[in-house]
Amino acid sequence: MCVGLSAKVVSVKDGTALIDANGARREVSADILEELEPGDYVMVHAGVAIAKITESDEDEAVDVMENFI
Amino acid sequence: MNEQARKARDIITGYKGRPLRIMEVCGTHTHEIFRLGLRKLLPDNVELISGPGCPVCVTPVGFIDEAIWLALEKGCIITTFGDLIRVPGTEMPLAGARAKGAQVRPVYSPLDAVDMARENPDEQIVFLAVGFETTTPSACLAVETAKKEGLKNFSLLTANKTMPNAYKALEGSADAFLYPGHVNAIAGNKVCEELKERGVSGVVAGFTASELLIAIAVILKNAEKGEPFFVNCYPRVVKDEGNPSAQKLIAKVMETCDTEWRGLGVIPMSGMKLRDEYAEFDARLKYDMPKITGKPNPACRCGEVLQGKCKPSDCKVFGKVCTPEHPVGACMVSDEGACAAYYQYGENL
């Protein structure tokens, strides 16, 4: 239901983060994430960073496949 | 495709266990599953059905009528996620109202609608707040911002929904749920754990090809064991506790209420509305809106499609009267809708 975009945090100021996804940049709200820093990766939805995430899905893939298959 | 995804794919294509019905309850899952052609990999004994997870699809006809009333009768500027613009109301969609002079603007974020209100103090801006747990924080942030700044020309027309009671309404529709990753990123996994205790299985899934393949493989492997299960297959985004700040924000600004789901009817305590302290931002109260009840097209079977009771192609109007260019039901409107996805991606390829 919710298009999410994974993006890298470029800068954070006053509850607003500038994020970059493949060179497309936008300011989003950083209000509901604590201690966001430049270089972090976030999942963005409707102009709000909703979760801190890892850059790629590869480690997760190994982890899930090893533990639950 | 990485090595793990390939392994997962082999598990899926080689599945020989009992027949399984898996319901995805997230429109973006539906969309990605079709985009990847994932259904084509499934063996005959595994069926993926598209549940009510597209906020556009579950938004009732009356909500569109309410928005059009605000635009045409009250002269408000309607700001909305783009998907909602073509959803049919009783008489017309918002696109039709726009042709009659209504101002309808797609926005990326409700926060952009607040910016618009700040920059246009003489205009009344209404944001159409649809969506589930993932989207609700953005609407709450918008209201909080408007309140803090003392903006008097911004309000929400709310149709926000929550999933827990919908899962209950859908119990028995499928053998396992593919839980919506971004809802759980906010709400956490507690509801899914509780469902497992009650015998309802499912996994939280992400949205990349690899994440979807692995999530389905995990369902197939665990289903063979016969015990109810819950697995978080999206740990890089979803934590068990979800996002506590977002939960706190939602609880501060909104409270639960009964709400109508298109096709499913009213599900008790499955909606969100603004708390009394935020009443000035509630468009229904602010504009003293009369009770508006929409009349859906009786031929449309979106409701049954959403519950997995019929396939889009079983509906009489599907693909004939009801097409993405002229949608009858909401499931044909959004790219995420089950009917639109069936129609556009050619299920019978």
Next chain:
Amino acid sequence: MSEKTVTLAHGAGGKQTSELIDQVFKAHFSNPKFTADDAAVLDIGEGRLAMSTDGFIVSPFEFNGGNIGKLSICGTVNDLACMGAKPLYLTCAFVIEEGFPMDKLEEIAAAMEKTAAEAGVVIVAGDTKVAGKGQVDKVFITTTGVGRIMDNAHTSGAFAKPGDAVIVTGDIGRHGCTILLARDEFGIDAEVDSDCAPLWGTVESLYSVTDDIHTIRDATRGGVGTVLYEIAEQSKVGVRLNTADIPVDPAVKGVCGMLGLEPLYLACEGRLVIIAPGDKAPALVEKLREGKYSKNAAIIGEITAENAGRVVMETEIGAQTMLPQPGGELLPRIC
């Protein structure tokens, strides 16, 4: 003339109309064929002619990589080129909103002059109307062109055959993405410029490799996806695309990711879709990659007998899916 604007008097047909024509249009479009008479007199010669017309109403009228003037030349020149026709003559008609800055009109005319020169086409007639404030959005241009079709060129959307390759002449969707960003409705920044370019030279270079080219289309409004559906329909064939082979600029991908859009439906104004026999395709691509406007040319798929009328994609997980049919307004999908 920085302070000057176009007024209704400029469109009234009198002295001020002459001034406008002299100062702006004659200064840029002057050539022996462009006379003060009612119509241009042209010596066309032998052979088949191609003729096309197109209206341009882009908003905003200036964007990264061009303006409406450049676009109005490229659009018509490229339509002619797609028929294997060397563009010869062009006419242009302006509808200008009262109050439009004169220096911007000058810039538009200059861009038209430059682009026409590059395309080797001569502007032979023009018309100017001024509409009252609010009656048009700043400036609309319509161009009409004729070109001579090369004797060895026979292209049509109906000529695609099973076994043909599908080639695009560069990364897709840049123009549409540029316009989307220029409207600044979604607060997104990205370094993307329009692919808008005159493509006669590109088409001509194809014929130095082979005459056996079945279809050439410029992927304008509706993008490459729409063009492929049209070809599938016209030729009664299927199109199979390899998703991984479709060139898309990373920033365009990023913008599309944010808004839930599909690059295959974003407009291009300097990209061709070429359908030619599979065995000729590698040499065509090699030739294209030498060209100024087709450095990223690539084979993206093939024409099939099965799935007639459909565009099917080979996806990253090794399955097939149908490319959704384009339809309606391009709305960002967020929810």
